[in-house]
Amino acid sequence: MTTPRRPLRDNGLGLAFGALFLATLAGQSFAGQAQVNADRLTEGLPPVSWLEFVTSSTFGVDVMENWQSEYLQFFLYVFATVWLVQRGSPESKEVDRIGTGSDEDQLVGRHARPDSPRWAATGGWRTTVFSRSLGLLMGGIFLATWAASSITGWASFNSEQLMSHQDPVDWAGYLGQADFWNRTLQNWQSEMLAVGSMAVFAVHLRQRGSPESKPVGASQHDDTGETG
Amino acid sequence: MDDDGRRGRVAGVLLAGVLVLVPGCSSAQEPAVAEVATAFADAGTTPDARCALLVPSTAAALAEEASRTCAEAVTEVPTGTGPVESVAVWGGEAQVRLAGDTLFLTETPDGWQITAASCRAAGEGPYRCRVEGS
Numbered sequence: 001m002t003t004p005r006r007p008l009r010d011n012g013l014g015l016a017f018g019a020l021f022l023a024t025l026a027g028q029s030f031a032g033q034a035q036v037n038a039d040r041l042t043e044g045l046p047p048v049s050w051l052e053f054v055t056s057s058t059f060g061v062d063v064m065e066n067w068q069s070e071y072l073q074f075f076l077y078v079f080a081t082v083w084l085v086q087r088g089s090p091e092s093k094e095v096d097r098i099g100t101g102s103d104e105d106q107l108v109g110r111h112a113r114p115d116s117p118r119w120a121a122t123g124g125w126r127t128t129v130f131s132r133s134l135g136l137l138m139g140g141i142f143l144a145t146w147a148a149s150s151i152t153g154w155a156s157f158n159s160e161q162l163m164s165h166q167d168p169v170d171w172a173g174y175l176g177q178a179d180f181w182n183r184t185l186q187n188w189q190s191e192m193l194a195v196g197s198m199a200v201f202a203v204h205l206r207q208r209g210s211p212e213s214k215p216v217g218a219s220q221h222d223d224t225g226e227t228g
Numbered sequence: 229m230d231d232d233g234r235r236g237r238v239a240g241v242l243l244a245g246v247l248v249l250v251p252g253c254s255s256a257q258e259p260a261v262a263e264v265a266t267a268f269a270d271a272g273t274t275p276d277a278r279c280a281l282l283v284p285s286t287a288a289a290l291a292e293e294a295s296r297t298c299a300e301a302v303t304e305v306p307t308g309t310g311p312v313e314s315v316a317v318w319g320g321e322a323q324v325r326l327a328g329d330t331l332f333l334t335e336t337p338d339g340w341q342i343t344a345a346s347c348r349a350a351g352e353g354p355y356r357c358r359v360e361g362s
Contacts, residue, residue, distance in 0.1 A: 044285025044361045045343075046336045048320065056319055155318055162321035165332050165344050165354040 009053070029054050032062060043163065058156030061183065064149035068142055069187030075138035077195055088203035088221040090214045095224060106131070153180055166175075248289050257322070257335075258315045264340045265315075265324035265331045269307040275299035283334060283341040285361035305359055330355060 008015065029050065036058060037047040053059055055070050082100060086092040104111045108131065111123035119130035129136070150171070157179050158168035174180055198212075204220060207213040211227040267273050268281045279287050279298040287298045294301035308329025317324045320335035332344040334356075346358035 045334055052320070058319070095250050158316070159319035159321045161316055162316070162332055163334070163343075165347060165357060165360065167349070168316050168318055168323065214331065 008193055028062070029059060032059055045163075055153045057159060060152030061156045064145050064152050065183045065187055068145040068149045068184075069191050071138050071142035071145055072188065073191035075135060075142050078135040085205065085224065086199045087224055088214075088219070089199045089226045090202050090212065091199040091222060093225045100131075122142060132147055149183070150175060150180060153183055255317070257317045257340075261317055261322040261333055261340050262312045262315050262324060264333060264342065265326065266312060268331065268342055268345060269309065269326055269329060271307075275302050278302045281342050282345075282359070283336065283343050283361065286343055286359060289361050290359050302359075307346065332357075332360075 033048065033050050033053040036053060036056075040047055048056070081092060083098055084092075085095045085098060087095050100106075103109050106120075107113055108120050108127055109118055109123050117130065119126040121127075154169075154171050154174040157174055157177060161168050169177065202213060205213070206216045206218075208216050214223055214226045232284070264281055268278055273281075277300050279290075279302055282290070282298070283304075290301050290305070291298040294304075308326030308331075310327035313325040313327060314323075315325075321334040322335075322340065324331045324333065329345065330347040330349070331342055332347065333340045334343050340361075344355070344357040346361035347355035347360075348357075350356045
C-alpha cells in the first residue's frame with residue numbers, strides 16, 4: 001500500500017536542512033561582519049556595512065572554502081563506496097559486492113523496470129552518464145566551488161596584502177601561497193575524519209530509527225549495509 | 229536527471245557570477261583611485277587638501293611624528309611625479325604606482341583615501357612608507 005503524499009512531510013529533510021542552511025549562512029554573515037569591523041577598527045579604518053561585507057571576497061572565500069570540501073566529501077564517498085567496504089557498517093555495502101554491479105542488479109538496459117528512469121533503459125552514453133550522474137554532479141560542484149574558493153581567496157588575500165602595504169599576487173601565484181592550501185586542507189582533513197569515523201562508529205553504535213544506523217539489535221560485524 | 233541538471237546550472241551561474249564580479253568591481257574603481265593618488269602627488273594641491281586625502285589615522289600619525297600640524301608636515305613628504313604606472317584594486321583596498329612613489333588607499337564612506345604614501349618596496353616584507361597610520 002502506498003503512503004499518501006504530503007508535501008511538507010515528504011520533503012522534510014530537504015526543507016529542514018535548507019532552512020537551517022539559510023539561517024546559519026545569515027548568522028555567519030553577521031558574525032563575519034563583526035569580526036572584520038573589529039579588525040578594521042584596530043587598523044584605524046572605517047567599518048563596512050553588512051551589504052558590503054556579504055558582497056566581499058572575505059565572505060565569499062569563507063563560504064566557498066567550506067562548500068568545496070563538503071562536495072568533495074560526498075563526491076569521494078559516492079565513488080569510494082563503489083570499491084571500498086567496511087564490514088558491519090550501514091555506510092557500506094556488503095563485502096562481497098565490491099564494484100559497479102551487474103546490469104541486472106542495477107536495473108539498467110533490458111533489466112530496467114517500467115518505472116525506471118528513461119536514461120537507465122535507453123543504453124549507450126545516456127545510461128553510462130546517468131549511471132554516474134550523482135558522482136559527476138558532486139564532483140562537478142566540488143570543482144566549481146573549489147575554483148570559486150581559489151578566486152575569492154585570491155581576492156581576499158590581495159585585499160589583505162594591500163591593507164598591510166604589500167604587493168598583490170596573480171592567481172597562479174595565489175595557488176602557491178600557504179593561505180590557499182591552508183584553507184583547502186584544513187577543510188579536507190575534517191571531512192575525511194568525519195566520513196571515516198562515521199563508517200567505523202556505525203559498526204558498533206546505533207541510532208534507533210535512523211537510516212544512517214543499523215537496527216539496534218543487528219549484529220556488529222555480520223550485518224553490513226543494513227539500515228534501520 | 230532534470231533536477232541534477234538544474235542544480236548544475238545553478239552552480240554554473242554562481243561560479244560565472246563570481247568570475248565576472250571579482251575583476252569587474254575592481255576595474256570600475258581604478259579611475260577614482262588613480263585620481264586621489266595623482267591629486268596627492270600634484271604639486272599644485274594645497275597642503276590642507278593633501279591632508280584631506282589621507283585617512284584620519286594616517287593624517288594624525290604624520291602630525292604626531294613631526295610634532296606639527298598635518299598641513300605643515302605634509303609639505304615635506306616626497307611624492308612621485310608623472311603618470312600613473314599601475315593601479316591595483318582588491319575589495320576596498322588599492323595600490324597606485326606613480327613614477328618614483330607607491331601609495332596605498334582604502335575605500336571610506338567619503339570615497340577613496342590614502343592610508344600610506346611615499347612608500348618603497350622592501351623585499352618580501354611590507355613597503356617602507358614615510359607616511360602611514362600607526
